[in-house]
Amino acid sequence: MKYVVITGVSTGIGYDAARYLTERGWHVLGSVRKQADADRVQAALGDNFTPLLFDVTDGAAVSTAVTQTQSIIGENNLAGLINNAGIATPGPLMYMPMEDFRWQFEVNVFGLLDVTQKFLPLLGARKNCSHPPGRIVNISSLSGIIVYPFQGAYAASKHALEAMSDALRRELLIYDIDVILIEPGTVKTPVIAKFGEQVAKYRQTDYAPALQRVQSEVADRETSGLPVERISEVIYKALESPHPKTRYIIPRKKLMGWLLPRWLPDRIFDRYVGKRLGLGKE
Numbered sequence: 001m002k003y004v005v006i007t008g009v010s011t012g013i014g015y016d017a018a019r020y021l022t023e024r025g026w027h028v029l030g031s032v033r034k035q036a037d038a039d040r041v042q043a044a045l046g047d048n049f050t051p052l053l054f055d056v057t058d059g060a061a062v063s064t065a066v067t068q069t070q071s072i073i074g075e076n077n078l079a080g081l082i083n084n085a086g087i088a089t090p091g092p093l094m095y096m097p098m099e100d101f102r103w104q105f106e107v108n109v110f111g112l113l114d115v116t117q118k119f120l121p122l123l124g125a126r127k128n129c130s131h132p133p134g135r136i137v138n139i140s141s142l143s144g145i146i147v148y149p150f151q152g153a154y155a156a157s158k159h160a161l162e163a164m165s166d167a168l169r170r171e172l173l174i175y176d177i178d179v180i181l182i183e184p185g186t187v188k189t190p191v192i193a194k195f196g197e198q199v200a201k202y203r204q205t206d207y208a209p210a211l212q213r214v215q216s217e218v219a220d221r222e223t224s225g226l227p228v229e230r231i232s233e234v235i236y237k238a239l240e241s242p243h244p245k246t247r248y249i250i251p252r253k254k255l256m257g258w259l260l261p262r263w264l265p266d267r268i269f270d271r272y273v274g275k276r277l278g279l280g281k282e
């Protein structure tokens with residue numbers, strides 16, 4: 001039996017990854033924030049799933065979850081930690097309340113690192129560990145590489161995750177623990193539908209017309225986004241491959257969503273984005 005901890009399994013990528021792994025014989029310990037979600041996911045996934053009740057920003061609850069995990073895996077190591085829990089806080093940086101920006105980092109960066117630090121000994125980060133080391137899989141985003149308007153806070157947190165993952169991967173060579181990044185484009189998850197309500201407070205600013213255009217694009221991605229199963233397949237590959245990549249890039253559209261934004265000079269790409277969203281001067 002291989003044991004893996006996945007944060008944020010109530011919906012979206014986390015839930016589907018838990019489903020995918022339990023169906024393949026892994027035992028998943030998955031974090032949720034509400035008992036109702038714990039009961040629902042437990043009923044859906046069966047005996048190969050154990051809920052862990054914690055929020056990544058609650059250090060005491062994370063510590064309790066580590067103790068619970070230790071009691072379940074016994075003398076074994078965790079084979080994996082999948083840092084999936086996260087939030088997206090859209091909006092123009094000019095008007096974004098600082099508490100919103102800080103909370104973006106509290107969840108996606110500080111909470112993630114706290115979870116990682118506390119679970120690392122169970123992954124094999126200890127002297128004379130006699131069990132095979134586990135792997136850390138961090139769910140990042142193409143926004144950690146390519147940034148569009150109104151994604152500044154989210155993209156900044158994912159840029160931080162990219163840097164943190166590179167540092168951890170090199171620091172953890174001492175324990176032979178690998179750190180792998182998954183970088184998808186837009187995925188069909190419940191997060192997409194929340195965009196409108198999240199940016200409603202900016203409707204009275206000069207960005208209102210551009211936000212309306214973005215909302216139309218976001219609505220289209222509810223149907224054209226990557227299927228969540230695609231991400232689960234890559235997570236499984238990252239855990240099982242004898243020689244995993246350091247990064248798995250999964251663009252929604254390879255040419256427009258990955259190649260051109262990286263190949264075009266910044267000023268040309270700026271003009272393209274500005275024209276598409278009505279941000280540039282006529």
